[in-house]
Amino acid sequence: MTAPPAVEIRQLVKEFRTSFRREPLRAVDDVSITIQPGEIYGLIGPNGSGKSTTMKALLGLIAPTSGHCAIFGKDSLKVDSRDDVGFLPENPYFYKHLTGAETLRFYGKLCGLSGKTLRDRVGELLALVDLESARDRRIGGYSKGMLQRIGLAQALVQEPRLVILDEPTAGVDPIGSRQIRDLILKLGERGITVFLCSHLLEQVQEVCDRVGIIFRGKLVKEGALEELIAIEDQTEIILRDASAELLAEIEMLAARHGARWLHAGKPRTTLERLFLRETLGDDR
Amino acid sequence: MTAAPTKRPPFLRARRIGEIALHAFTQLVRMKVFYFLVVFAAILLASNLIELPQHAGPESVGAGILRSIKSWSLGTMTLFSVVLGITATALLLPKDVEDRTLYTILAKPVPRLDYLTGKLLGVLLLIFLSLALMDGLMTATLQWRTTMVLDHQTQVALSQGWPPEETAALRAEILAQGPTWSLQGAVLAVFFRAVVMAAIALLLSTFSTSTLFTVIVSFLIYFIGHFQADALEFARHAGEAGQSTAARTFAGAIGLILPNFQIFNVIDAVIQGTPMAPALLGKLAALSGYYFILYLFSSWFVFAKKEF
Numbered sequence: 001m002t003a004p005p006a007v008e009i010r011q012l013v014k015e016f017r018t019s020f021r022r023e024p025l026r027a028v029d030d031v032s033i034t035i036q037p038g039e040i041y042g043l044i045g046p047n048g049s050g051k052s053t054t055m056k057a058l059l060g061l062i063a064p065t066s067g068h069c070a071i072f073g074k075d076s077l078k079v080d081s082r083d084d085v086g087f088l089p090e091n092p093y094f095y096k097h098l099t100g101a102e103t104l105r106f107y108g109k110l111c112g113l114s115g116k117t118l119r120d121r122v123g124e125l126l127a128l129v130d131l132e133s134a135r136d137r138r139i140g141g142y143s144k145g146m147l148q149r150i151g152l153a154q155a156l157v158q159e160p161r162l163v164i165l166d167e168p169t170a171g172v173d174p175i176g177s178r179q180i181r182d183l184i185l186k187l188g189e190r191g192i193t194v195f196l197c198s199h200l201l202e203q204v205q206e207v208c209d210r211v212g213i214i215f216r217g218k219l220v221k222e223g224a225l226e227e228l229i230a231i232e233d234q235t236e237i238i239l240r241d242a243s244a245e246l247l248a249e250i251e252m253l254a255a256r257h258g259a260r261w262l263h264a265g266k267p268r269t270t271l272e273r274l275f276l277r278e279t280l281g282d283d284r
Numbered sequence: 285m286t287a288a289p290t291k292r293p294p295f296l297r298a299r300r301i302g303e304i305a306l307h308a309f310t311q312l313v314r315m316k317v318f319y320f321l322v323v324f325a326a327i328l329l330a331s332n333l334i335e336l337p338q339h340a341g342p343e344s345v346g347a348g349i350l351r352s353i354k355s356w357s358l359g360t361m362t363l364f365s366v367v368l369g370i371t372a373t374a375l376l377l378p379k380d381v382e383d384r385t386l387y388t389i390l391a392k393p394v395p396r397l398d399y400l401t402g403k404l405l406g407v408l409l410l411i412f413l414s415l416a417l418m419d420g421l422m423t424a425t426l427q428w429r430t431t432m433v434l435d436h437q438t439q440v441a442l443s444q445g446w447p448p449e450e451t452a453a454l455r456a457e458i459l460a461q462g463p464t465w466s467l468q469g470a471v472l473a474v475f476f477r478a479v480v481m482a483a484i485a486l487l488l489s490t491f492s493t494s495t496l497f498t499v500i501v502s503f504l505i506y507f508i509g510h511f512q513a514d515a516l517e518f519a520r521h522a523g524e525a526g527q528s529t530a531a532r533t534f535a536g537a538i539g540l541i542l543p544n545f546q547i548f549n550v551i552d553a554v555i556q557g558t559p560m561a562p563a564l565l566g567k568l569a570a571l572s573g574y575y576f577i578l579y580l581f582s583s584w585f586v587f588a589k590k591e592f
Contacts, residue, residue: 059391062591079395087391093383095307097314109303110392112296154388164391 004073006162006193007035007058012067014053027053029217030067035195035210037072037161040188042208042225043197050217051197052090055166058195059087071162086155090167092147096140100131100150103139104157111158125153129183145176152183156192163187165196169203175279181207202270205229238267297398304394304402309409312372317410320368324360324418328425331356349429350461354555357422358470362551364418365411365478366506372407373485374498386592397584404486404580411478419471423463430462457557466560470551473565476572477548481506483579484543490586509545512538543575 012031015024028050035041043051056062058069060076074081094103104122108114113121126132129149134142142150148168155163168184169177184207187194198204204211205225212222221228239246251261269277331353380386389399437458441451484505488498548568554560 056387056592059387061387061390063589079393082391082393085391087388089384089387089391091384092388094385094388095311097311106303106307107388107392110300110389110394112300112393114299151388158392 003037004070005034006037006039006072007033007041007195008068008070008073009033009054009058010068012054012057012069013065014050014057014062015065027217028057031214031217031219033212033219033222035193037193038188038191039210040184040194040208041196042204042211043195043214044199044201044204044211045197045214046199049214051214052166054214055087055164055195055197059085059164083158084161086157086160086163088148088151088155088163088165088168090170092151094139094147094150094154096138099136099138100126100142100146100153101135103150104153107154108157113158121157121159125156128156128186129153130179143176145172145179148172148176148180149183152180156187160192162193162195165194167198168196169198169200177203234262297395300394301398301402301405304389304399305405305409308376308403308406311376312407312410317368317372318414320364321414321417321421324357324364325421327356327360328353328421332425332429347433347458347461350426350433350458351555351557353422353426353429354461354467357418357425358474358551358555361415361418361422361471361474362477365415365474366481368411368414369407369478369482370485370499370502370506372410373404373482374489374492374495374502376403376407377486377489378492378495378498381592390592396587400486400490400583400587401580404482407482408479411482412475415471415475415478419468422471423467426463426467430458433461434458460557460559464554464559466554466558469560469562469565470554473548473551473560473568476568477545479572480543480545480575480579483576483583487579487583487586490583490590505542506545509543512542512544513546541578543571547571 010032012028013026014028015026017024031050031054033041033043033054043054045051053062057064058071058076060069060078060081063077069076071081071085074083095106098106101122104125105118108118108121122135123132126135129152131146131149131153134146139147139150152163152165152168155165165184169180172180181203184194184196188207188209194207196204196208208225210222210224211228213220237250247264251264254261332349380389390396434455437454438451441454446454481502485498485502488501489495492498492501550560550564550568
């Protein structure tokens with residue numbers, strides 16, 4: 001028997017009633033997404049395109065108008081589908097009166113953890129998200145990046161096989177953003193399925209195996225990232241210490257074989273990489 | 285990392301509800317609601333200085349103070365418990381929605397009924413503990429004043445040469461105004477009333493769009509609840525007078541849905557020193573339990589369909 005997909009969204013339609021007599025607003029229109037275990041899937045689209053609504057339907061926070069959502073084969077509208085899922089909402093505000101460690105303990109207890117297991121898990125997660133030094137500080141005093149990281153930790157508290165992240169880096173500075181991106185990659189290495197939505201395209205490109213583009217409620221494009229962004233009729237060669245003569249020779253060779261020389265120049269780093277190198281000495 | 289639990293631990297639901305309740309309790313405590321106890325202590329102190337008007341002879345001197353202490357204390361307890369029951373319950377749910385903390389909770393394997401029950405029990409735990417503290421203060425003050433009044437009146441009786449049986453009757457009368465089991469029953473009645481009001485506020489907050497609306501309508505229901513008995517009376521008389529069945533049914537339905545808060549006024553009799561029958565306390569407990577379950581499940585019915 002084959003294992004069920006981590007996420008199965010079939011022909012999802014979600015309409016919201018606006019005012020009396022008006023046509024209902026169709027936020028999600030016939031969206032189907034399947035995510036296999038271990039994949040990092042990015043759903044991208046502009047604000048108001050239906051990303052968050054799709055995620056909420058998957059989590060059972062809203063009921064589909066039609067269609068079906070399942071997590072590891074379990075109907076999203078059933079409570080037990082949430083046994084294996086962690087969720088980080090967009091701009092989360094946790095209980096300000098709790099400390100970081102208390103927050104994780106609270107969510108852990110909701111998932112049935114207790115005693116030493118819970119204590120160990122809280123310690124591991126605080127180390128994972130690099131918040132050990134802030135474990136006994138009230139959440140009210142956390143920065144935006146710290147909030148996102150504690151949010152990610154709470155999403156992981158019961159060690160779910162699927163993590164759903166809604167705009168995980170929204171409003172976070174480049175350093176915090178990089179930390180979250182690294183965490184997502186770590187989750188992928190551990191075999192955890194990640195379903196994230198964002199409108200920060202570069203970040204999605206950096207972490208995702210597959211992406212879907214949603215626009216006005218419809219999934220307009222979907223596939224493996226490398227396939228989607230590769231320009232099939234072009235080839236990139238990057239050389240170190242190439243002389244002008246060598247480049248001229250390659251250009252002539254290319255012309256002899258009927259290929260057209262389009263561009264040669266210095267590759268550029270991104271502004272984010274430059275910022276991280278200058279502030280943290282991070283040369284990745 | 286350690287492995288995720290594969291089996292659900294026993295009593296998981298009860299533990300989860302307990303955790304949500306404890307969390308709601310902590311949340312409210314950290315909102316500094318216990319400062320109200322300072323106000324209560326001040327009121328209690330003031331009540332020691334006010335003697336309620338009385339038309340009895342000199343043998344009743346001091347008993348008025350005892351009644352004043354009970355009256356002010358139970359009045360303040362009622363005010364505190366009803367206000368807290370309504371406002372705290374009306375506040376907790378919308379706050380979780382607004383802060384999106386509700387998303388993170390409901391995205392865990394937490395049934396919506398458990399969430400609602402936990403929140404409500406958290407508020408009730410806070411009210412119960414606050415009432416217990418206030419009760420402790422009231423009982424201690426009352427005990428101290430009763431001893432004083434008793435000593436004074438016994439001396440007066442002895443100096444006036446009262447027969448022993450009359451002195452004993454006087455002592456019994458004064459003791460009835462002191463801390464009694466009936467008084468503890470009255471405090472429980474105050475708590476039961478708050479239970480019903482908190483459950484009503486919970487139901488309203490599941491479909492209300494503003495905390496203010498929930499609070500206002502809850503207080504309105506509290507007010508109407510004091511006329512519920514009149515509605516039932518009307519139903520009975522309408523039947524006798526041959527009025528319409530619809531009117532009788534309507535009045536009867538109001539009686540079933542809206543609690544009769546008049547029956548909680550047994551507290552007044554306790555303040556006057558009348559003992560409260562245990563059966564009456566049982567009846568109040570049963571009624572509160574009925575409305576608690578009715579409103580909790582009605583809240584769940586609305587909340588289960590709610591989209592976030």
